[in-house]
Amino acid sequence: MLDDLIREEDVAWAAELMGLGPDGFAPVEGDDSRFRAMLRLDTVDFEACPGSGKTTLLVAKLAVLAIRWAYRQQGICVLSHTNAARNEIGSKLSNTAAGIALMRYPHFVGTIHSFVNEYLALPWLRSKGVEVRCVDTQIALAKRWALLPRNTRWALQQANLTESCLIYTQPDYGGGATGRFGAQTQTYQAIVTARRTSSEQGYFCFDEMFIWARELLDSCPEATRTLRRRYPLVFIDEAQDNSEAQSALLHRIFCEGDAPSRRQRFGDSNQAIYASSSQSGATTDLFPSGDVHPMPRSYRFGQDLADKVQGLGVTPQPLIGAGPPDNIGTDPKERAIFLFDDGSVQEVLPRYGQHLLDTFTAEVLERGVFTAIAGVHEPGGDDNIPRAMGHYVPTYDPSCVRKEASPSSFVQYLARARFESAAVGNTDKLVNATASALLAASELAGGTHGRMSRKSPHRRVVEILSEGGARASYRALQEIVLTHAGEISPEVWAAQARALVEDIVRQLSGTAELDGTVVAFLTAPQAPIAAEGEAAILTRTDNLFTYPADAPRVRVRLGSIHSVKGETHTATLVLDSFFHKHHLSELKPWLLGSKSGGSTTTPRGKKVLEGIRMLGRLKLHYVAMTRPTHLLCLAMRKDAFGDGELNTLADRGWRIIDCCAPA
Incomplete structure (x- = not known):
């Protein structure tokens, strides 16, 4: 057939x-x-x-x-x-x-x-008499947290448990990560009651739908x-x-x-x-x-880069560099490593911006995609510099790029859409992000329309809103969003956007008064404020670093390695970050060519796998270093290198740029 x-x-x-x-x-x-x-x-x-x-x-x-x-x-x-x-x-x-x-x-x-x-979980839940209103982890957990008695919330906070403890793993609403609260405790029973109640009301976390799908197949x-x-x-x-x-x-x-x-x-x-x-x-x-x-031929980058990144692959595989594409009209460039110390870590992004200006023509800078990414982008302590992206750029907002969770506010929906639009250059992401934010707010307010349709968020909002005032408000709001390219200032939000948003949310949810949860979701945007000495690396709220600051000629999109998976960039800067140890410092043997793949051969000829943490580092940075078509850059601590190692890297085709020294 x-x-x-x-x-x-x-x-x-x-x-x-x-x-x-x-x-x-x-x-x-x-x-x-x-x-x-x-x-x-x-x-x-x-x-x-x-x-x-x-x-x-x-x-x-x-x-x-x-x-x-x-x-x-x-x-x-x-x-x-x-x-x-x-x-x-x-x-x-x-x-x-x-x-x-x-x-x-x-x-x-x-x-x-x-x-x-569509085919398993929803039909099964409906057959059990459950009207599914919303499948969204953030909204479901907010509902469940509000259902908990005050003393239970206090007990969970004292035990360092977050709202995620309210996610269940069994069809009886049990399981999940409840810490020291076992099934015999009153706290656990309160958790189960909140899980059951919110589920019966129609609010579910994403992965819980697999529980109901399996139950359907069993039955x-x-x-x-x-x-x-x-x-x-x-x-x-x-x-x-x-x-x-x-x-x-x-x-x-x-x-x-x-x-x-x-x-x-x-x-x-x-x-x-x-x-x-x-x-x-x-x-x-x-x-x-x-x-x-096997499909070993890459049309993204050339053989030179393929030879350098191939060794980071945990499973050795052929890698044939058949690129880069000639769509921006330039040749591949020499790889570079930016060296820094505690005092110069915030010089890395400006030096990278200048390096891009020195390396590419104005036409390439206009048409290309330039990024800087780190394995760890959530904020952490001030030790082990650089621990995360925030040490390079203190105004960085990780919520913009967090794909695995829904944004927690209206303006975060817009910020994430601006971040994603920078990679594709169209406006549909802003339109749909605005609609998604309105739907999320209406669900927090008790709306029952659900989000199960295959239609786009924009089409769903248009269909739900009745002709007249609310639909006109929606058109006016979208016009504001597009006019300002999604970057709504606190002044514009207060004077123009907020009243429209609240009018639309009331119409979508059928609620006359918006409670504190919804009000918090609709918090006004705040412009980033740089501390003294940080002005040179201030980013916009969508994590775009522009250089030079006074007359930008290049835009660098900042994010986690996870956030750019599957993407293709003209140039990528991979920033070192810290998880138990500094990632790139730990990968130094692979960069120097003394190690390759995810296993080591002992003197007796036995292959021994690297540890789980090291295998994770390899996979993470293999993804990072295979994004660019024309230029790969790394940023590492200068004191990570011993005698002769920088010379070895130079011999292997890396240009060394010292950010500790004056530009």
């Missing part, structure tokens, strides 16, 4: 459609991995290196399949790890009429969470057979990021037992990094496993 849906003559057409020219997927220098990947429709895992164009390949396959798909009640299921990945796939598919068809019945293109919600095994008949072909993007809960559930739905669906997974095991230390990868259904199809 499926084997002949993609033919050799289709490959050139698909490459042309993707803007690669007719030979875009053709064999290159004996490497036919992309050509063979296009033709395969069996169950397989694609191990794709950074910059290999796996999403482009996936969309090209889907475009061909869309033309040949003749089944009216069976579809293709495309699952992504994040909304950003889903939107990228959807945007590229929308370039053709056939591709648009894949976004509708009988097909599914969406995140793993949205698939689990109705025929659901698996139904889903396999509906989706005989399944694609999973960024499979290395799937958690154990996600992987185990998807394996159970599509692969376990008789008559499995055909499943193709795309990912890179060397880029498996997670948003928090509490998360871990799959153990039930490892990626890659079974039939593995």
Whole structure:
């Protein structure tokens, strides 16, 4: 049924459609991995290196399949790890009429969470009489915290437990991280009661939906057979990021037992990094496993950079540098390491900005994407400088880039959208962020409309608001947001925006009075204030560092390594940060070339894996150092290097820039 849906003559057409020219997927220098990947429709895992164009390949396959798909009640299921990945796939598919068809019945293109919600968790909860109002961890936890007795909240705070202790892991609302409060304690029982009450009211945390999905499959095994008949072909993007809960559930739905669906997974095991230390990868259904199809050719960077970063890969794999692309009209540049000490740590960003000005033409500076990223970006202590991004840029706001959690205020929604817009350069993120913030505020106010639709937040708000005043307020608010590019000053907020926001939230929620929780969510934006001596590295509220300060010629987007995963930059500065030890200092043997990969060979020839923490450092910084097309820079403490080591780095092609010395 499926084997002949993609033919050799289709490959050139698909490459042309993707803007690669007719030979875009053709064999290159004996490497036919992309050509063979296009033709395969069996169950397989694609191990794709950074910059290999796996999403482009996936969309090209889907475009061909869309033309040949003749089944009216069976579809293709495309699952992504994040909304950003889903939107990228959807945007590229929308370039053709056939591709648009894949976004509708009988097909599914969406995140793993949205698939689990739509086909398993939500139907099961509704069958139990629960009206699901909202699946949002922040909002659900706020509801539960408010339900707790005051003395219980005090006890949890005294035990250093946050609202996250209100997340449950069992269908009886038990489990979770409750610290020293065992099932026999009154505090634990109060926690369970708050969890149950808010869930019965229709408020759930994201990962709790997997609990109800599993309960459905336990109670109705025929659901698996139904889903396999509906989706005989399944694609999973960024499979290395799937958690154990996600992987185990998807394996159970599509692969376990008789008559499995055909499943193709795309990912890179060397880029498996997670948003928090509490998360871990799959153990039930490892990626890659079974039939593995390597894709070793990167179209992002050249062989010189490939040779330098390859050794950071935990699992040794070929890495062929076939880039960089010539879309900005310049050649790859010499790699650089910025050295600093306690007194010069805040000189790193200005020196990086000047280095960009000295390295690239005005045209490249205008068209390129320039970033500075750190492994740790949440604020910490003032010891072990640099502990986090805040030591380089004290005005840095980590909430802008925190993808794993919802923003905690209206202005944070806008700040995150500005941060993301800097990478793609369009306004739809601001429009939808404004709508999402309004929906979140209305849900905090008790709104019952829910956010389960596949429609965009903007479309949902427009449909919910009645004709007349509230819809006019919404149009006026969006005009203010776009006029100010999402950066609303405290003055504009007080004089123009806040009244509109409150009017819209009242209409969305059906609530006449907004309580303290909603008022706190709608707190006015505050302009960043630099302490004495910090003016040179003051960032805007969207974490954009501009240089020079008085007449900016380059914009550098600041963020965590996690926040830029999957992105491509013109130049990337990887900043050292601290978790038990300084990351880049610990990776010095790999930078010097004395170590490679995630294992060490003993004098007796036995391979010994690096420790868990070091493996995490390697994966994190492999992701970081494979972002740039033209220029990779590092920032490290000067005292991390011993005699002769800087000379070794220079011999290996690194330019040394000393921020401790006057510019």
